[in-house]
Amino acid sequence: xxxxxxxxxxxxxxxxxxxxxxxxxxxxxxxxxxxxxxxxxxxxxxxxxxxxxxxxxxxxxxxxxxxxxxxxxxxxxxxxxxxxxxxxxxxxxxxxxxxxxxxxxxxxxxxxxxxxxxxxxxxxxxxxxxxxxxxxxxxxxxxxxxxxxxxxxxxxxxxxxxxxxxxxxxxxxxxxxxxxxxxxxxxxxxxxxxxxxxxxxxxxxxxxxxxxxxxxxxxxxxxxxxxxxxxxxxxxxxxxxxxxxxxxxxxxxxxxxxxxxxxxxxxxxxxxxxxxxxxxxxxxxxxxxxxxxxxxxxxxxxxxxxxxxxxxxxxxxxxxxxxxxxxxxxxxxxxxxxxxxxxxxxxxxxxxxxxxxxxxxxxxxxxxxxxxxxxxxxxxxxxxxxxxxxxxxxxxxxxx
Amino acid sequence: xxxxxxxxxxxxxxxxxxxxxxxxxxxxxxxxxxxxxxxxxxxxxxxxxxxxxxxxxxxxxxxxxxxxxxxxxxxxxxxxxxxxxxxxxxxxxxxxxxxxxxxxxxxxxxxxxxxxxxxxxxxxxxxxxxxxxxxxxxxxxxxxxxxxxxxxxxxxxxxxxxxxxxxxxxxxxxxxxxxxxxxxxxxxxxxxxxxxxxxxxxxxxxxxxxxxxxxxxxxxxxxxxxxxxxxxxxxxxxxxxxxxxxxxxxxxxxxxxxxxxx
Numbered sequence: 001x002x003x004x005x006x007x008x009x010x011x012x013x014x015x016x017x018x019x020x021x022x023x024x025x026x027x028x029x030x031x032x033x034x035x036x037x038x039x040x041x042x043x044x045x046x047x048x049x050x051x052x053x054x055x056x057x058x059x060x061x062x063x064x065x066x067x068x069x070x071x072x073x074x075x076x077x078x079x080x081x082x083x084x085x086x087x088x089x090x091x092x093x094x095x096x097x098x099x100x101x102x103x104x105x106x107x108x109x110x111x112x113x114x115x116x117x118x119x120x121x122x123x124x125x126x127x128x129x130x131x132x133x134x135x136x137x138x139x140x141x142x143x144x145x146x147x148x149x150x151x152x153x154x155x156x157x158x159x160x161x162x163x164x165x166x167x168x169x170x171x172x173x174x175x176x177x178x179x180x181x182x183x184x185x186x187x188x189x190x191x192x193x194x195x196x197x198x199x200x201x202x203x204x205x206x207x208x209x210x211x212x213x214x215x216x217x218x219x220x221x222x223x224x225x226x227x228x229x230x231x232x233x234x235x236x237x238x239x240x241x242x243x244x245x246x247x248x249x250x251x252x253x254x255x256x257x258x259x260x261x262x263x264x265x266x267x268x269x270x271x272x273x274x275x276x277x278x279x280x281x282x283x284x285x286x287x288x289x290x291x292x293x294x295x296x297x298x299x300x301x302x303x304x305x306x307x308x309x310x311x312x313x314x315x316x317x318x319x320x321x322x323x324x325x326x327x328x329x330x331x332x333x334x335x336x337x338x339x340x341x342x343x344x345x346x347x348x349x350x351x352x353x354x355x356x357x358x359x360x361x362x363x364x365x366x367x368x369x370x371x372x373x374x375x376x377x378x379x380x381x382x383x384x385x386x387x388x389x390x391x392x393x394x395x396x397x398x399x400x
Numbered sequence: 401x402x403x404x405x406x407x408x409x410x411x412x413x414x415x416x417x418x419x420x421x422x423x424x425x426x427x428x429x430x431x432x433x434x435x436x437x438x439x440x441x442x443x444x445x446x447x448x449x450x451x452x453x454x455x456x457x458x459x460x461x462x463x464x465x466x467x468x469x470x471x472x473x474x475x476x477x478x479x480x481x482x483x484x485x486x487x488x489x490x491x492x493x494x495x496x497x498x499x500x501x502x503x504x505x506x507x508x509x510x511x512x513x514x515x516x517x518x519x520x521x522x523x524x525x526x527x528x529x530x531x532x533x534x535x536x537x538x539x540x541x542x543x544x545x546x547x548x549x550x551x552x553x554x555x556x557x558x559x560x561x562x563x564x565x566x567x568x569x570x571x572x573x574x575x576x577x578x579x580x581x582x583x584x585x586x587x588x589x590x591x592x593x594x595x596x597x598x599x600x601x602x603x604x605x606x607x608x609x610x611x612x613x614x615x616x617x618x619x620x621x622x623x624x625x626x627x628x629x630x631x632x633x634x635x636x637x638x639x640x641x642x643x644x645x646x647x648x649x650x651x652x653x654x655x656x657x658x659x660x661x662x
Contacts, residue, residue, distance in 0.1 A: 009475045010602040013482060017593045025592075051595030064595035074595075273641055 048119025062114035072251035080255030091160035096123030124165035137180035162213025184234035195220030206372035250341035260348035342377030444523030505537035
């Protein structure tokens with residue numbers, strides 16, 4: 001049944017659990033921590049205990065074994081209730097834990113994955129720099145070999161989970177002359193390695209409970225066994241991590257869209273009870289209908305892409321050969337759903353705000369928070385402009 | 401039934417019911433529209449799961465979830481397993497339709513004899529028919545003590561002491577195992593699933609018992625089918641919200657007067 005997009009009973013059961021758990025154990029804290037701009041340690045601990053930190057990883061390494069589809073279901077439900085929580089778990093899982101599983105050797109997998117899957121250790125992804133944002137090839141952080149260690153120097157910016165992470169996936173230039181392909185290496189850096197420092201915390205418009213920091217490497221010594229993949233292979237590690245990260249992130253933004261539609265329906269029904277039939281107004285109908293159309297379209301493409309990523313990752317983890325055509329297809333689709341789903345969410349939330357008007361604009365109801373939180377989907381893990389560049393370049397070269 | 405039990409065997413009875421949140425009513429005929437409505441765990445049986453897992457933790461009991469239903473109900477059993485229950489057994493009677501409660505109790509009690517037990521836990525009632533008969537009927541059929549509305553359980557050797565709700569009071573009762581208890585709502589620590597347990601639950605092997613396995617003749621059950629004449633919801637009274645305006649003191653005074661009416 002190639003066109004059957006239904007979820008398995010197990011996945012449905014998992015979604016039901018996630019929803020109930022979040023409603024009871026996370027939702028009551030969301031507003032408070034957003035206001036405090038503090039990491040919600042209370043909920044993070046609960047989520048770790050319930051197994052939210054290792055969803056896609058095979059059981060063998062301490063994960064739940066739900067793959068990328070199960071992980072996306074979790075992110076969708078998580079971002080529906082709070083984008084900051086989704087960001088914390090997303091940065092940990094999608095772009096740190098998963099690449100360690102994909103590219104790590106058995107020692108690295110056994111050393112890092114079990115404690116990270118339990119949420120005892122939190123992960124982060126260190127790629128962006130002051131001079132290299134979405135342009136990963138322009139990395140200035142260097143790594144020089146010194147005996148059995150690499151010495152890292154440089155600064156990374158806008159690192160999600162910076163101040164709470166224990167394990168960082170860091171990209172540094174090992175040979176600048178070779179450029180992106182061949183010159184960049186991925187390292188697993190622990191926060192206690194000498195020369196590693198967490199820098200300033202960013203003040204942000206949204207996802208305020210999710211910390212974003214600068215991280216600094218000042219002659220940071222990293223043992224050579226902490227090279228992830230091969231030396232010079234870092235760009236592939238980063239791109240692969242981001243392909244998965246973007247696809248699953250788009251499942252998160254789907255959650256935002258669904259939340260917005262639910263809020264619009266709630267508002268119409270409330271007004272109905274008060275004899276203000278706003279649901280009869282064409283403008284309101286268009287808000288809801290357009291968001292629903294876009295949501296359904298995005299949902300199908302998101303999960304189709306996530307299923308593709310799952311297959312892709314399975315091959316990489318098992319060291320099977322992946323064709324270039326398949327790799328590029330995954331990149332293109334991930335870029336597409338990242339842009340599509342994040343913009344769908346932003347539009348739907350903006351419509352919700354407009355529908356709620358002054359009530360939506362003021363603090364108290366969560367609409368203004370959702371509006372502030374939604375924009376980041378269009379920015380992190382490569383801006384949507386970069387996604388369009390990836391898509392266009394690939395389509396011009398290979399056709400639709 | 402075993403004479404010597406190394407690990408206490410606790411059987412939790414789980415009833416699959418149509419998810420009440422998804423059931424819709426046909427506007428004209430007032431019949432329930434059950435097509436495509438998924439089955440779910442009877443909400444009262446969730447408290448049974450909490451109690452069973454409390455015993456698993458406290459006395460290292462081996463917990464078995466027992467479920468009666470068609471193959472579709474297997475998902476409900478797996479969901480029960482995903483809370484951390486050790487084993488699942490399904491009594492499969494697909495060809496018989498909707499059995500009346502005595503026949504269901506009979507089938508379940510025969511299954512109990514087959515799998516063995518020290519303690520049986522049931523929900524107080526079910527959210528669909530709300531008869532509350534299965535527990536007491538099974539106890540009678542198995543000829544074991546029955547205590548309803550249990551809030552606390554203590555087991556020492558084969559001595560069972562429970563606290564149970566009786567009318568408006570809490571009573572303490574002691575008896576020997578084996579026994580059957582129905583569980584009072586919200587009495588034991590609420591258990592959540594974990595992502596690990598859910599994944600495991602869907603990989604576990606489920607033991608299926610058929611009517612044949614239980615040495616029951618299908619003909620004997622064929623007459624014991626509930627014949628439903630009509631299913632409908634009580635008529636809905638439309639309540640309208642009232643918006644009050646005025647000074648807080650006046651409003652408080654008005655609300656107080658309204659409350660006094662009750």
